[in-house]
Amino acid sequence: MDLLEIESLGVAFPLRRKSVQAIDGLSLTIAAGEVVGVIGESGAGKSTVGRAIINLIDAPGYVSGGRISFQGRDLLKLGETERNAVRGHKVGYIFQNPLTSLNPVLSIGQQMIETIVRLRGLSIAEARKEAIGLLERVQIPNPAERLEQFPHQLSGGQRQRVVIAIAICGNPALLIADEPTTALDVTIQASILALIKELCVERNIGCLLITHDMGVIATMADRVYVMLNGRLVEQGTAQQVISSPREPYTKRLISAIPPLSRRLHRLSAPSLVSANPSGDLQKAMDYLQGGKKAERKASQEPVVEVRNLCKTFMRKSSFLSKPAPPFHALSDISFVVNEGETVGIVGESGSGKSTIGRIMLGLLKPTSGTILYQGVDVNAPASARDAMRRRLDMQIIFQDPSSSLDPRMQIGRSIAMGMKIHGLVKSNAEREAIVRGLLERVGLPPNAAECYPHQFSGGQLQRISIARALATRPRFIFCDEPTSALDVSFQAQVLNLLKDLQDEHGLTLLFVSHDLAVIRQMCDRIIVMERGRMQEIGGNDQIFHDPQSPYTQELLRAMPTVDRVLSSLT
Numbered sequence: 001m002d003l004l005e006i007e008s009l010g011v012a013f014p015l016r017r018k019s020v021q022a023i024d025g026l027s028l029t030i031a032a033g034e035v036v037g038v039i040g041e042s043g044a045g046k047s048t049v050g051r052a053i054i055n056l057i058d059a060p061g062y063v064s065g066g067r068i069s070f071q072g073r074d075l076l077k078l079g080e081t082e083r084n085a086v087r088g089h090k091v092g093y094i095f096q097n098p099l100t101s102l103n104p105v106l107s108i109g110q111q112m113i114e115t116i117v118r119l120r121g122l123s124i125a126e127a128r129k130e131a132i133g134l135l136e137r138v139q140i141p142n143p144a145e146r147l148e149q150f151p152h153q154l155s156g157g158q159r160q161r162v163v164i165a166i167a168i169c170g171n172p173a174l175l176i177a178d179e180p181t182t183a184l185d186v187t188i189q190a191s192i193l194a195l196i197k198e199l200c201v202e203r204n205i206g207c208l209l210i211t212h213d214m215g216v217i218a219t220m221a222d223r224v225y226v227m228l229n230g231r232l233v234e235q236g237t238a239q240q241v242i243s244s245p246r247e248p249y250t251k252r253l254i255s256a257i258p259p260l261s262r263r264l265h266r267l268s269a270p271s272l273v274s275a276n277p278s279g280d281l282q283k284a285m286d287y288l289q290g291g292k293k294a295e296r297k298a299s300q301e302p303v304v305e306v307r308n309l310c311k312t313f314m315r316k317s318s319f320l321s322k323p324a325p326p327f328h329a330l331s332d333i334s335f336v337v338n339e340g341e342t343v344g345i346v347g348e349s350g351s352g353k354s355t356i357g358r359i360m361l362g363l364l365k366p367t368s369g370t371i372l373y374q375g376v377d378v379n380a381p382a383s384a385r386d387a388m389r390r391r392l393d394m395q396i397i398f399q400d401p402s403s404s405l406d407p408r409m410q411i412g413r414s415i416a417m418g419m420k421i422h423g424l425v426k427s428n429a430e431r432e433a434i435v436r437g438l439l440e441r442v443g444l445p446p447n448a449a450e451c452y453p454h455q456f457s458g459g460q461l462q463r464i465s466i467a468r469a470l471a472t473r474p475r476f477i478f479c480d481e482p483t484s485a486l487d488v489s490f491q492a493q494v495l496n497l498l499k500d501l502q503d504e505h506g507l508t509l510l511f512v513s514h515d516l517a518v519i520r521q522m523c524d525r526i527i528v529m530e531r532g533r534m535q536e537i538g539g540n541d542q543i544f545h546d547p548q549s550p551y552t553q554e555l556l557r558a559m560p561t562v563d564r565v566l567s568s569l570t
Contacts, residue, residue: 002069003206004030004053004174009066011048011057011230022048022061024230030174030206035197037209037221037238039253041487042457045230046210047096050176053208054087071173089119092172096179098159102151108162109147112169119170134165139191157184157349164192168199175199178210182484185348185514190558193220212487214257215517215560218242226250256492258517260559263540266499267521269492272443272463280446284437287425288505290473302336302372303476303508304360309333309369311355311532329355330532333369337476342502342509344523346516346555351529353512354399357478360510361396373476392422395469399481401461405453411464412449415439418472438467442497459490466497470505479511483518495521516559520544528552 011023023045030036038046051057053068053075068075075086087093095101103111109131116127128147135143138161151159160180167175177196181189197220200207209220217224217238224241226234226249234247245251255268273281311330330352337343345353358364360371362378371378373390381387398404405414415435418424425431436446442463453461462482469477479498483491495518501507511522519526526543528536528551536549547553 002029003032003034003071004208005067005069006049006053007067007069009049009052009068010064011045011052011061012064013061019064021064022230023052025066026227026230026232028225028232028235030208032173032206033200033204034222035200035207035209035220037211037217037224038227039211039214039217039224040227041212041253041489042459043229044227046227047178048230049227050093050178050208050210053174053176054091054093055083088115088172089170090172091174091176092167092170094164094167094175094177094180096182098163099151101163102159104151107148107150108154112147112162112166115166116169130169131165134169135162138162138165138195139188140165155349157188160184161188161192164195171203173205175205175207176210177207179212180209181211181213181216186516186555186558186560187348189216190560193560196220213560214242214254214488219560226253253488256488258492258495258515258521260517260520260544260556263520266496267492269489269496272493272497273441278437278440278446280433280437281440282437283430284434284441285504287434287437288470288473301339303339303374304337304510305372305375306333306335306356306360307370307372309356309359309371310367311352311359311364312367328532330359330366333532333534335527335534335537337508337510339508340502340506341525342511342523344511344513344519344526345529346513346519346526347529347535348514350531352532353529354480357396357480357510357512361394361478362390388422392418392424392472393475394478395472395474395476396478396480397462397465397469397482399484401458401465402453404465405461405468407453409452410449411439411451411453411456412436415449415464415468415471418468422472424472435467435471438470439464441470441501442467443493459486459494462486462490462494463497466494466501470501474507476508476510479509479513481513482511484513484515491518498522516544516555528555 006026006028009023009026010021012019012021026049028036038049040046052063057063063076075083109128112131113124113127116122116130117124122130131147132143135146140146140158140161154162164180181192184192193216196207199205211217221238224236224238225232226241228249234241234245234250241250242254245254258267309330310332313327313329333356345356347353355364359366360378365379373394376386378390381390412432412435415438416431419431425434435449439446439448444460444463456464483494486494502509511519513519520540523540525537525539527534528549530551535551536547543552547556
């Protein structure tokens with residue numbers, strides 16, 4: 001008998017005039033000790049399947065039909081008390097966003113110890129010891145110290161590992177992992193995936209792995225279900241689906257995966273630009289050109305120079321504890337980004353990647369060293385005019401677009417704000433036309449300007465963030481993990497869009513990512529960071545074919561890729 005059996009599951013969300021079927025007639029099974037993957041684009045219904053199992057469908061959504069049998073019992077027929085007994089104790093859940101799934105006002109220790117006491121009946125002392133052991137198991141450094149900290153004091157990768165530790169603390173029979181490695185760098189990702197696989201084998205746990213990362217599926221899953229618009233379109237073993245997909249949709253997903261073995265001019269993805277562009281799009285393109293013809297060809301003229309950059313953070317200590325040692329986020333970093341070039345920065349969480357960008361944009365002050373933009377120190381401009389020019393010329397695409405957009409402001413106003421504040425476009429009508437054109441350029445309808453952030457998917461929000469960054473006609477854009485939360489097809493579209501915009505407008509990009517395959521496709525030169533220090537810098541082919549640093553070699557070995565699965569089959 002299967003551990004979990006879902007038969008003809010339906011989940012509906014009622015709207016004002018009709019209901020939307022988020023899940024429509026889905027059937028799947030999971031055996032004890034088996035890892036089953038569910039893949040598909042954003043909105044396919046992957047996460048809804050996991051939430052339906054533990055009865056966490058957001059209201060007013062509801063299960064409209066079908067059966068969910070777990071260990072021989074139909075979960076849909078259980079009362080609330082019985083369902084609560086299953087949740088956590090029998091079924092563990094690793095949520096996609098660790099920051100929203102952890103209580104911000106309780107320490108990590110309070111949250112873990114309370115859960116262990118409730119699920120396993122241990123004393124507080126025993127639960128604390130067990131919590132330390134679980135944090136060690138998921139490779140959290142200084143676990144006893146981390147128990148006293150709050151979620152905001154941990155990095156994104158550390159928070160995700162805490163969520164995994166909480167999910168397994170009840171010794172569940174089934175583990176639902178909803179994008180468990182989205183926020184993790186490649187080495188930690190590899191260790192977490194190995195841990196999940198080890199738990200499944202060691203404790204005979206079944207695992208439902210929900211992810212958009214085909215490399216993770218290739219590495220982890222025994223069987224795979226492919227979903228599109230709430231329906232099952234293909235299923236089979238992981239090797240079969242990846243190496244010989246039958247359905248056109250699955251083939252499209254596979255072809256959109258950025259390869260690690262070679263650099264492509266463009267990834268396989270449909271264009272975001274309509275075949276019949278509007279007049280607003282032409283206005284936006286003319287505005288971005290600024291009357292000058294752009295040249296993509298990288299020159300040897302530096303746009304940004306980083307010289308001996310250091311950044312140290314002083315740690316706060318409590319009244320009774322010893323003074324905490326300072327944290328050296330950056331140590332003697334020097335490099336140049338030339339005009340029209342894309343330079344990538346890779347490294348683990350805490351290596352200093354985003355800190356470089358924040359200092360570059362004036363959001364942080366360096367402890368020592370300088371960053372020059374066109375020869376002017378960004379933290380000590382000679383005049384207000386220099387400071388204004390830098391604000392216009394240097395923009396950022398944030399990792400999490402939903403938190404970087406004002407939820408109470410319409411998208412059109414958010415995009416137009418920079419143009420209005422800096423007086424780049426005087427007429428309201430012209431500004432609105434350019435905003436509509438920018439939205440069209442990133443593949444969104446003009447009426448999106450009247451909508452709010454919550455009305456868009458993650459991929460759409462990231463494209464909106466790109467449109468907003470372009471609105472001040474920048475020469476340099478800092479891309480901070482711009483595709484980390486996107487599925488492979490949206491990721492391919494966003495990467496192609498950035499390349500097209502660079503060709504059209506001569507943009508210079510500094511591209512931060514923990515995904516080496518994305519860095520491979522996007523960057524001319526690559527900087528490898530570890531614990532605030534530069535381990536290696538080199539050209540694209542050199543880094544990927546002849547890495548000199550042992551750390552770079554370790555990163556490449558740890559990266560889960562479809563390339564390796566396919567090569568192992570030939």
